[in-house]
Amino acid sequence: MKLVKILLLLLCSSVYAQDTKLYLKSEQSVYSVKPSAFHYNDFSHAISSKQQFIDQPQLLSPFNEEQKKPQSQQYDRWLKVTLVNDSKITQWYLSFGFARLPQLAVYWQDTPDENPIYQLTERSTFYERTVRDPQTYIPINISAGESKTLFVKYQTFGNAPANIRIHSPANYLETSQTSLVTNAALAGVIAAILLIVVVNLWFNMNATNVFYAIWTLLFLIIVVDMAGFTYQYLWPNQGVFAGYFSIGLWAIVPIFHLCFVRGFLQLDYHHPLLDKVYKSVIGLYCLLLPIALYLETVYYNLITSTLVIPLFAYTFWWALRQSAPGIRIFALSLFNHILFLNVLTIMGASYGNVFDVFEIASYIKVGYLVEVLLFTIAMAIQHKSVQKQLVFQLQNQVNSLNQTVAFEKLTSEQQKHDIKKHEAKLFTDLSHELRTPLTVMKIQVESLQHNIVDNVHDSYVKLMDKIDELNQFINSLMLVTSSGDMHKLLKLQSVTLKPFINDVHQECQHLVDMRHQSLSLNSQLTDLQCLRFDPDALKKVILEIVKNALRFGGKDVEVELSFLEDEDGVTIRIEDSGTPLTYEAHQQLFQPLYRQEASRSAMLGGKGMGLAMCKKIIEAHSGKISSHNSLLGGLCIELKLPHLLATAA
Structure with missing residues (x-):
C-alpha cells in the first residue's frame, strides 16, 4: 500500500514538474500562452511563494476539465513557462487581456520571492505601472539565445479567464494602438x-x-x-x-x-x-x-x-x-x-x-x-408603429370632429328652421284667436252705428265682455311666454294637505255630470301633512286639468285624482279614460296656443292657454309637470312638488 502511494506521488510530481517550453522566434511577433500545461489553479490558497510552488507543485490543481467549477472566493493562478529566446529581440511584453488585475507578481526562476521583477496589488496606482498603457502590459527581458523559466502569480476579477500573450515590441505597439482605437x-x-436614446426619451418619456x-x-x-x-x-x-x-x-x-x-x-x-x-x-x-x-x-x-x-x-x-x-x-x-x-x-x-x-x-x-443595436432597431420599429397608430387615431379624431361640426351645423340649421316654423305657427294661432273676438266686436260696433240693435245696453255689455276676454288672453299670453319669475306672483303659505285635498275634490265634483261621468279620489299621503305652496294657484291648476279631462275625455269618461308621496316629494296625478295622445302631441301639449285636434281644442276658454299656464305655475313652485298615456286609456298628467317645500308632521 505504501508503495502504491509512493508511485502515485512520483507520478503526480512528474506531471506537475513537467517543463513546458515556449520558443521565441524573430519571424513570430506574438505567442498565446493558453495550453493547459502552462497553468495551475490554487483554489485552497496553499501556495504562498514561488519557491513553494517549485518545491510542492502537487498542492496546486492542474488546469483541466475536472477543476473547471465555480469559486465564490478569489483564488490565485500560476503560470509556469520556460522561454527559449531564439531571436535577437531582448525585450518582450506580457499581456493579460484586462485593463487591471487585483493581484499580479512576475518572477524568473532565480528571482527572490520577496523581490519579484514586477508586482501589482489592488491598491496599486496607475502610475506604478512600468508601461503606461490602458491595458496591462508587463515588460520581460531575456537575452538572445537564453533560456529562462518564468513564473506568474495573478488574480482576475470574478476569476475570469485571462488571455495571456507574449508580444514583440512591434506587436505590442500595434496591439496597443489597435486596442486604443x-x-x-x-x-x-x-x-x-x-x-x-436620450433624444427618444425626451420626446417619449416613459x-x-x-x-x-x-x-x-x-x-x-x-x-x-x-x-x-x-x-x-x-x-x-x-x-x-x-x-x-x-x-x-x-x-x-x-x-x-x-x-x-x-x-x-x-x-x-x-x-x-x-x-x-x-x-x-x-x-x-x-x-x-x-x-x-x-x-x-x-x-x-x-x-x-x-x-x-x-x-x-x-x-x-x-x-x-x-x-x-x-x-x-x-x-x-x-x-x-x-x-x-x-x-x-x-x-x-x-x-x-x-x-x-x-x-x-x-x-x-x-x-x-x-x-x-438590435434593441434600438426594435424600439425604432415599435415607435414607428406607435406613431402610425397615433396618426391614424388623430385622423379618426379629426374626421369625427368634422362630422360633429357638420352635425352641429345641421342641428343648428334644423333648430333655426323649427324656431321659424314655431314662430309662424304661433303667429297663425295668435291671429286666429284674435280674429274671432275682433270680428264679433266689429259686428257689434257696426250694429250700433246703424241702430239695428234691439237693446243698446246689451250690445255694450257684449263689447265689454269681449274686451275683457281679449285683455285676459293677452295677459295670459304675456305671462306664459315671459322669461320673468312667476314665483314672485305666488302667495306661498304652509297648507294642511287633507283639508286642501277635500276642498279640491269637492270643487271638482261640481264639474262632473253624474249621469255620464265619474270622479274618484285616491289619497295615499301618510307621513306628510303640510306643504308650502300657493293653494289658489295649485287649485286652479288641478281644476283646469280635471275640467279638460271631463270636457274632452269623451262620453262616459272616468277621471281619477291621486295624491301620492315618494322620496322625491308629492305627486298629483290626474288620469282619464278618454282617447290617448300621439307622441308629437305629448311633446307640444304644454306649448301656448297648442291645439292637436277638435276634441282637444279650446282649452281654458278655447284659447289653448290652459296647460301652458299650468306648466308655468308648477315650475314656479320648483316642480315639474309631465304627460303620458294613462292605464285608464286616455291622458295622464303628473304634477311633482319637491320635498323642499314640505313640512314634516
Missing part, C-alpha cells in the same frame, strides 16, 4: 446610440425608455472601464475604488436590463406569470448588489445570471410567437444576450475557463454592442 471607436458608436437609457449608459461605462480609460484618466490613484466601481457596475447592469425587457414586452399585461418571475429575479439582483460590494466579488451575480438562462430562453421563444411590431428583432437581441453574455462570457467566467480559447473581454463588448 477600437475601444475609442466602440465607445463613440455607443455614445451616438445613447444620444439617439419607464421603459428610462430603463433603456440607463442600461445603454451603463454599457458605455462598461466599455470605457474595460478599456482602462476610467482607471487611467478618472481615478488613477484609487486602485481600490476602481475595483469597487467595476464590481458595482457589473452587479447593477442586469437590474436595468431586466426592467427594460419586462417593460418593452409589457409582461404585466401580456404575461402576468412571467412578469412575476421577472420581478422576483430583479429583486434578487437588487439583494445581491450590496453583497457583491461587501464580499468584493460578483460570483453570486454570475451564478444568478447562469440560472437566468432558462428564463431568457423561454422569453425568446415566447417573444418569437408574438406579432407586435419589432418584437422578433427584440427576441433576436435576447438570443444574442444568451449566447454572448450568459453562455460564452458569464458561464466562462463563473466556471473557470470553460471557454478558455475565447477572449472574454472582446465577447462582452461585441455581445453588448450587437444587443444594443
